[in-house]
Amino acid sequence: MAEIKGNVVGLKPNQKKTLLRLFQKRVDRESLISWELGRYLTEISLEIGRQVGILIDRKGNVLQVFVGDAKSIMISELGRFRVGKSRFRGVRWIHTHLSNEPLSQDDLTDLALLRFDAVAALETLPNGLPGNIYAAWLQPNDKEPWHVEEPVxxxxxxxxxxxxxxxxxxxxARKIDSRSTGQAMRKAILVGVTTNKLDDLQRSMTELTELAASADIEVVDVVTQKRPRLDAKFVVGSGKLTDIMITAMQKGADLIVFEGELSGSQMRAISELCELEVIDRTQxxxxxxxxxASSxxxxxxxxxxxxKYSLPRLVLKDDFMSRITGGIGAKGPGETKIEVLRRRVKDRIAKLERDLDQLSCQRRRRRTNRQQSGTPIINLVGYTNAGKSTILRTLTGAKILVENRLFATLDxxxxxLRLPSGRKTVLIDTVGFIQDLPEDLAKAFRATLEELSDADIxxxxxxxxxxxxxNQIMAVQQILEELALDDIPQLVVFNKIDKTAPEILDSVRQVWTDAVFVSALQADSLKIMLERLDEMVASLDKQGD
Structure with a gap:
């Protein structure tokens, strides 16, 4: 049913009828707007003293009618109109201006964010006729996102x-295809905000870029901002977020990744404004x-x-929030949809925790068997992508996945492993550490990391x-301390010396005199490390005696 949206309070019945007749109007598909429809808009706009806007589809039909005030007009409910990476929304936005004023920055922002086919403002002359038309449409270049026509x-x-x-x-479409790598990689803009030093944020953004690559996400832009305080709703503020959305449109991004953790309300507010998927570092x-994960x-x-991460972020749209679920014989209003969803998630969490407790018991039995065998256990630990799995493969010939990306190993x-002395040991590779590991993830993997407590070295x-x-060394040491594992004998191994400048190696050697320096890709360089491990195992044997 045709309905006028917006500021209709105070309109006379005959004025509303005049506005409703707009739904009967039609424009040739080759025309942005006809003179006749433009005149109809400006005449009713002058009569009511308010801006009037219409959405027209590509067949020339008027789909929606909006009424604003004398200075502005709001658009709403556009979800049902199509939009895609290489396609516009399929509708054009035409509205009146009561003064001879050009398209505002808000008009151009709406054009970009809402992906309209075009936007246009009609000057309303004192006699009610249309004067100049101000028109703009998007254009596929990285400099200016839109083209603004000269008024005529x-x-x-x-x-x-x-x-x-x-x-x-x-x-x-050609622009997006030309940027494609031939793989189904998503394209993202990374966003970081800080109230501290930008240098510290840049380091975090470098790691976020590596995380994105590990998730097969192509980073098309990185945006950083320093603010006195974070915006409670949008983190970066609405103006900066608008710039990000325009950049996403220009570069074909369909995902925004925030470096900091977002609350449920922030994630929803940002998603609703930009119509893109929004996630944070934790997600x-x-x-x-x-x-x-394979095991x-x-x-x-x-x-x-x-x-656990999703539970406090469960949000349903407003139309769902009003629905009530009550069974036969239920007393009171029953449960809302969101309450049902939360209860199901809590039930699933409880079951997962029970299952993990059972698996933890199985792991403890396996660890007990290893301990009873008297075989020394050596655990590889370190920051993610430090080369632990490569060392394991080089030393033992294990056929395991080795990739130059973060978190290539989880299980x-x-x-x-036989040491130079002939002594047999067990070498275990574990999940890599990372700074600011999400709390829920750290708790979930604590059971796996508990195996480190049985390590001899x-x-x-x-x-x-x-x-x-x-900084990565400190992050690993902090996690070991939190797990009460910092008292286990350690051998620090500086890997990837083949990719490091000699002056840096010399400088580090002077500080870390007890460490060994290797390249996991070169088996000969691991001999010194094995000899040191042999000495440490022999020392443990003496202590046991």
């Missing part, structure tokens, strides 16, 4: 609108873990972390080629 009288405005839109959409890490333990732990892998692998290796 409406009766002199000539444009093959249908041909223009088809050509623009084809150009957008990105959870997604990576969900992809990589039953790992899958359950990741699902538990995901459930623990153990192999027998911790082989702390460090990627010395990473400029942040010192």
């Amino acid at each position: 009288p409406l009766d002199l405005f000539k444009l093959d609108f249908y041909g223009l839109i088809n050509a623009l959409e084809q150009e957008y 990105l890490i959870l997604d990576i873990f969900a992809r990589r 039953k333990d790992g899958k359950l732990q990741v699902e538990l972390a995901q459930m 623990p892998t153990s192999r027998k 911790l082989l702390h692998v460090v990627d010395i080629s990473n400029p942040e290796f010192a």
Whole structure:
């Protein structure tokens, strides 16, 4: 049913009827707007003293009518109109201005964010006739997201609108295809905000970029901002978020990843404004873990972390919030949809925790058997992507996944290792650590990390080629302290010396005199490390005697 939206309070019945007749109007698809429809708009706009706007589809039909005030007009309820990476929304937005004023910044922002085919403002002359028309449409270049036509009288405005839109959409499609890598990779803009030093944020953004690559996400832009305080609703503020949305449109991004953790209300507010998927660093890490987990333990732990993360962020749209679910014989209003969803998530969390407790008992039995055998246990620990799995593969010939990406290994892998003295040991690879590991994920994987408590030696692998290796060492040590594992003998191994400048190696050697320096890709460089492990195991044997 046709309905006038917006500021209709105070309108006379005959004025409302005049506005409703707009739904009966039609425009040739080749025209942006006809003189006759433009005159109808400006005459009623002058009569009611308010801006009037209409949405017209590509067939020339008037789909919606909006009324604002003398200075502005609001648009709402656009979800049902199509939109895509290379396509516009399929509707154009035409509205009146009561003064001879050009398109405002808000008009152009609406054009970009809402992906209209075009926007236009009609000047309303004192006699009610249309004066100049101010028109704009999107254009596929990285400099200016829109093209603004020079104003001309409406009766002199000539444009093959249908041909223009088809050509623009084809150009957008070619632009997006030309950026494609041939894989189904998502494209994202990374956003970081801080109230502290930008240098610290830049380090975090570098790691976020690596996390995105690990999740097979192509980063098309990185945006950072320093603010006195974070915006409570949008984190970056609405103006900056608008710029980000326009950049996303220009570069074909369909995902925004925030470096900081977002609350449920922030995630919803940002998503509703930009109509793109919005996630934060925690969600990105959870997604990576969900992809990589292969064992039953790992899958359950990741699902538990995901459930705990999502529980406080469960949000349904307003139309669902008013619905009530009550069974036969139920007293009172029953449960709302959101309450039912929360209860189901809590039930799933409880079951996952029970299942993980059972698996934890099985792990304890396996650890007990290893301890009874008297075989020394050496655990590889370190920051993610430090090269732990490569060391395990080089030393034992284990056929395990080795990739230059964060969190390539999630599930623990153990192999027998014979030291130079002939002594047999068990070498175990574990999930890599990371700074600010999401709390829910840390708790979920604590059961796996508990295996470290049975280690006789911790082989702390460090990627010395990473400029942040010192901070990564501290992050690993902090996690070991939190797990009460910092009293287990450690051998620090600086890996990837083949990718590190000699002067850096010399400088680090002077500080870390007890560490060893290796390249996991070169078996000969691991001999010194094995000899040191042999000495440490022999020392443990003497202590046991």
